[in-house]
Amino acid sequence: MLTRRTPISVAQAQAKIAAVPLTAATEVIPTAQANHRVLATAVLAPYDYPHFRRAGMDGYAILADDDHDFPKEFTVRGEIQAGATWTAPLRPGDAVRIMTGAFVPDDASKVIRIEKTRPVTGQENKVQILTSESKTNITEKGTDGKKGNVILDKDQELNPGGLAVLTAFGIDQVTVYQRPRIAIIATGTELLAAGAPITPGKIYNSNGLMLQRLIEENGGIVDFTAQLPDDKNRIKQVLNEQIASHDIVITDGGVSVGDFDYLGDTARNADQLLFNKIKQRPGSVTTAFIQDHTFVMALSGNPGACFTGFYLYVEPLIRRYQHQLSRVKKVRATLAAPYNKTNGFDRYLRCTYQENNGHYRVYPNGINRSGSLANLQTTTCLALIPHSTTPMEVGTETDAWLLPFK
Amino acid sequence: MLTRRTPISVAQAQAKIAAVPLTAATEVIPTAQANHRVLATAVLAPYDYPHFRRAGMDGYAILADDDHDFPKEFTVRGEIQAGATWTAPLRPGDAVRIMTGAFVPDDASKVIRIEKTRPVTGQENKVQILTSESKTNITEKGTDGKKGNVILDKDQELNPGGLAVLTAFGIDQVTVYQRPRIAIIATGTELLAAGAPITPGKIYNSNGLMLQRLIEENGGIVDFTAQLPDDKNRIKQVLNEQIASHDIVITDGGVSVGDFDYLGDTARNADQLLFNKIKQRPGSVTTAFIQDHTFVMALSGNPGACFTGFYLYVEPLIRRYQHQLSRVKKVRATLAAPYNKTNGFDRYLRCTYQENNGHYRVYPNGINRSGSLANLQTTTCLALIPHSTTPMEVGTETDAWLLPFK
Known part of the structure; x- marks a missing residue:
């Protein structure tokens, strides 16, 4: 059955995710394992450093x-x-x-x-x-830090220099925010098992590995991945199992408007449906809901849409669990090539950019269909092509989002 | 015995390291483990993608x-x-x-x-x-890539988007450049074992953990660490053992001008001494030599000098093994606070920076002694204070090096 969905803007969708309160879970870990973890408590000097002249x-x-x-x-x-x-x-x-x-x-x-x-x-x-x-x-004693004074503030991401400070003060464990535990469930009867031979109609699960590595490089822990055929009961069962044991469950596929919309019912019946339609291309069907205090982020199975959805919605959420701001940097940029396709919805175009004295020029990067993926390696930013019935000229100013770890 | 050393400039020291040819070792690894590894061969499409309409x-x-x-x-x-x-x-x-x-x-x-x-x-x-x-x-078939065409060029660092491309094309292993194998040897009778109680005259080995994590986040493999007392024979023995099995050996301490210059003789008698004195503060005693085709980078034991030496000399070398440019970004910047200390040598001041429309302002970051470490966590750039007998005023333009992963 087709069910009407009410689309909201990207900014509204982001705001709805950001408004959900998170529980700030912390843990104590060895300093040696704390590189790029975020301090949940300030660290005080247990002695003067240097502790001798x-x-x-x-x-x-x-x-x-x-x-x-x-x-x-x-x-x-x-x-x-x-x-x-x-x-x-x-x-x-x-x-x-x-x-x-x-x-x-x-x-x-x-x-x-x-x-x-x-x-x-x-x-x-x-x-x-x-x-x-x-x-x-x-x-003199205490030049670098006096006993009892704060040597590292809370809410900062530790780096190797910070680990040196902690070690010098004899601090071998620290309290940090927990990294969110995340499950990834890819759905689709078209998905081949890794290593199986390619056959007509079938594809490999390219989103699965991509999402796992995107999550990990942003600090999330992926401890469950699955690839399921389009079997409504099986999907529902695995989804519920993973909701019970994770902070975030990411599904990939099964959110299109057709008969095989396996996640739609679950979303509509959830504790809190955040959205199930966004005014954006690619990925208008991106859906988010809360069930039993777990975030379920249902991304499109289309590679381009899955990639875009990760950076717009999932990366900021993973970072927020760790008390960190998103590393996707929004800038103003000018279009370095014309964009002639007109759009009913805002389009997030996969681009590359050049920066010169703080000015950004963005270049559309190859094929930008939802289902295309050849440009995912080389894409370094997303640029906004606002919904419009007229083409965008070279030099038009727009928003762009620079992607981290690229 | 004091031995005279001939100081060279930082640029000369960097050029000497960069001029040493490296053997480009490659390895074949699973695609799933290739995030942020660098392709040593171009990847060709084994079939059209999509491989069906x-x-x-x-x-x-x-x-x-x-x-x-x-x-x-x-x-x-x-x-x-x-x-x-x-x-x-x-x-x-x-x-x-x-x-x-x-x-x-x-x-x-x-x-x-x-x-x-x-x-x-x-x-x-x-x-x-x-x-x-x-x-x-x-x-249509082949829209994203035609059989036999290059889908990913060599010498690019793979990212999750690239892993998705490889997976879609059924490519489950790739040829990448090897990461350099690195040993870290800290020397100094003053170094306490981890967990031992602090006592006068002794310190914890804060550089050891810092160097290990700095190396790892830049792609190097640390598979040997040691902490040795000031025993010339023991240091020499361990150094030679590690030279035989590593691309780079980093020593830390034992390079000062006093009687306990344990590494000086080894450096002077090496296959190729690159330098043993640099016109810089901190870290003027930083030494580099080649022995049996292994780089030995002898950093100062002073935390500030060790930190600076890593970014100026070691980071670019680790990256070069992987066919990548340094991520330490050199920019022109203006000094946002006066610097009143005069210098016989160029000083690399630990600073923070603010960027506004491509213009960088640098702020000296706390205590900048060689031996101080309280500012290592929060330092985000190094700024050049040229050797001079007059203080530097606010607004003076200089070079700055923005540090990665900060």
């Missing part, structure tokens, strides 16, 4: 009272290698050989770098210091 | 001879679901019900979408077609 140069530590009237000779009381400590008090005229990064004696006021010293011939325990230094060459 | 709409397939004088009734000869085929010839007045994505009968010339048809009451095998279509709603 540290030499910034190889050289000789001396007392403040001796820091005048150079050149002069000092008695070398010993050597502090990196990793060692020193407790003996210095007396006037004493110097201690010290390495970069090593512990500075409590009473020393300065480290004179080795280039400003000279050995004293025949006297191994003596050194001549030639001149003083304008700097102390000592990093 | 495909319906773009749900509707009715009809003969060209019948495509006139609507509305009129047709006899419905059957139904072609997605995944099925059809061999019976159509006769004048015949229509075949067809689903989006399904196989179109060889003799059909058009698919009239279902919205332009109406059932005939009481006659289940009849349909009334109301009007024609301007388009055929059929995607």
Whole structure:
């Protein structure tokens, strides 16, 4: 049965998804595994860092009272290698050989770098210091962070530099937002098993691998994938099973207007139907609903529409679970080639772009049919072709969305 | 013993690394594992795609001879679901019900979408077609790619869209450039084992984890990490073992000018010493040499210097193994705060930046000592403070390097 659907705009569809509150689940994980995870709590310094007065140069530590009237000779009381400590008090005229990064004696006021010293011939325990230094060459305790102060704010995505900070402060686990758990269900009797020979009427499930990798590179966890024939009961059963155990279930296919609209009933009867028709090409049949607190994002099975739907609707949602903004960057751009097709709905054209001093030029990228996929590798942005009965000329200004990880 | 070193410029150091020829090792891997790997050979279409004439709409397939004088009734000869085929010839007045994505009968010339048809009451095998279509709603064989043509060029980094293209063409393995195998050897008696309690004079090995994650997010494989005390023989032994089994060995620490310069001798006696002193702060002691065709990159143990050295020298090298350009983007920028420290060497200042219409403003980011690390998480670019005896004013134009994955 054909059922009438009420189309809404892309902005409305995005707003409806964004308005659904998410539960902010967190977890504690080892720092070593936290690269690109987002801190759910601020991190405080458990101790001053550096936690000892540290030499910034190889050289000789001396007392403040001796820091005048150079050149002069000092008695070398010993050597502090990196990793060692020193407790003996210095007396006037004493110097201690010290390495970069090593512990500075409590009473020393300065480290004179080795280039400003000279050995004293025949006297191994003596050194001549030639001149003083304008700097102390000592990093005082707590210079990088004082005990109890915030060293990393919450809601930031950790990067290798942040992992270095955590490690330096001895913090070997962190509280981060959980990554959403996502199931992908591809539907269609036309889908061949991987490795099966190609036959007329059949195709490989190219959307399945694409969606899985798109989700993963945006921080989601894909722990269930399935490829189902057009069997209403089977689809419904698997969908319900996965809704029970995932934050998001993505279906792909089965949302067209024909007799094989397997997901339509489920969507209409869901706890909350967000939308089942959008004023956009490709992917006007894209559907979203909430069932048992799980998001179901029903994307078109057409590769171009599936790709577009991911970036417009799924990427921002996956990022929001992790308290992060979408990385799809919206810019104003000019069309570098004419677009002559007229549209009843807004079209999201797969394009490439060039940027020059903050100005973006977009180039339509090959065949832009819903079902075509040859341009998915090389597409780096989507550009808006507003619904219109007149062609768009070169130089027309429009919106474009730059795609991440491209 | 102090040994004099001859400093070269950063550009010269980078050029010396870039001039070393690399062997382009390739490997064959499953397509499913090839996201963000770089194709070493072009990929040709093994068959036309689509490999059958495909319906773009749900509707009715009809003969060209019948495509006139609507509305009129047709006899419905059957139904072609997605995944099925059809061999019976159509006769004048015949229509075949067809689903989006399904196989179109060889003799059909058009698919009239279902919205332009109406059932005939009481006659289940009849349909009334109301009007024609301007388009055929059929995607012809080979529209996305013809057998034997290049579908993906070599030297491009695959992304999820590319994996979809490969999957659609039934290509389940690809030839890609190997990722370089990298060992990281941190040296220093001051380094604590992970989890050991903090004590005066000792520090945790924060560079080790940072380097490992920086390498991995740029495509390198870290399959050996070690943390060694300042024991010349032990360091030499481990270094030689790792040189024998890696493309790149990164050492961290042990390159300062003092008595504990464990790597200096090895560098000077290597097959090819590229440099052992650079006119830069931090990290002037950064050293690079080739031994038995392996790159040894000896970075400073100071966190700020190690971080800077990675982006200036190691990142471009790791990317080059994979036939990719560096993702560190060099731009012109203006200084948004004065920098009052004068420098004998060029300084690479850890900064943040703001971009507005292609114009970059850089902000010095906290403490910029070599040994400090509190700003490594939040630093998003390096900005050049040229060697000078006068402070740099706000608005001075300089070079900046925007860091990837930040």
